[in-house]
Amino acid sequence: MQVIPTEIPEVLMIEPRVFGDDRGFFLESFNEKTFIDKTGLEVRFVQDNHSRSVKNVLRGLHYQIQQAQGKLVRVIAGSIFDVAVDIRKNSPTFGQWVSCELSAANKLELWVPAGFAHGFLALEEGTEVLYKTTDYYAPAYERTILWNDPDLAIDWPLSAEPIVSTKDQVGTPFKAAEVYL
Numbered sequence: 001m002q003v004i005p006t007e008i009p010e011v012l013m014i015e016p017r018v019f020g021d022d023r024g025f026f027l028e029s030f031n032e033k034t035f036i037d038k039t040g041l042e043v044r045f046v047q048d049n050h051s052r053s054v055k056n057v058l059r060g061l062h063y064q065i066q067q068a069q070g071k072l073v074r075v076i077a078g079s080i081f082d083v084a085v086d087i088r089k090n091s092p093t094f095g096q097w098v099s100c101e102l103s104a105a106n107k108l109e110l111w112v113p114a115g116f117a118h119g120f121l122a123l124e125e126g127t128e129v130l131y132k133t134t135d136y137y138a139p140a141y142e143r144t145i146l147w148n149d150p151d152l153a154i155d156w157p158l159s160a161e162p163i164v165s166t167k168d169q170v171g172t173p174f175k176a177a178e179v180y181l
Contacts, residue, residue: 002080004108006098006149011084011116012039013100014072014109017142027107029074030132039111043070045132053078053122053129060119061085061145061171065178068114070134078127079103080120081157087179088115095174097154102129115180116120117145121156143178146171 007143014035016027036042053059060083063069066078073082085097101123102108112118114134140161147154151174156162172178 001031001034001038002106004063006100008084008086008096008098009091009099010086010113012111014111015106016109026085029071029109029130043071043134045134047133047136049131049133049137051129053127054163055122055125055127055156056160056163057127058119058164058168059167060168061117062116062119063087063143064135064138064141065087065143065180066141067135067138068180069137070114070149071112071118071131072109073102073110073112073118073120073129073131074107075102075104076128076130077104078122078124079132080122080127082120083108083118083156084110084112085117085119085152085153085154086115087117087144087145087177089179089181091115092179094179095152097152099154117143119147121158121162123157144168144171145177146173149174151175
């Protein structure tokens, strides 16, 4: 696997080795030893999540203020515009975001460490996202930052009005959001 840095050093794109031929392909989506060797990060994943979205569904920007979750995100059908926002108050990149396109075709993965809000926009019908987390889902600590917050100014590649859950429609503005100290 190859590790591809982003503008925020802690957020990493992961390119797995893909072995393909006329029958299809094989890849290791996660190998703990290789992940540690290539990233220097020792993480323990405790939960796997799977979502399916129609085109233009926008999910996020989500995080847990306690039991913060690191996430290893990949797409197995369709494609997404994936976003990580640094919400660590003492970080030099606080309030900055990075994005990438993850797709079933490019097979890239994104490591979003704890301390970041995360969201994505489904770019195709029937998009399926799998992600591993480093802590359990804890609804009492879940927070949402408004996906279209003007201070963040995320350049979502919208082709139509996004389909957003009620929870995400009433997310907290970035300036008022609880952040990590």
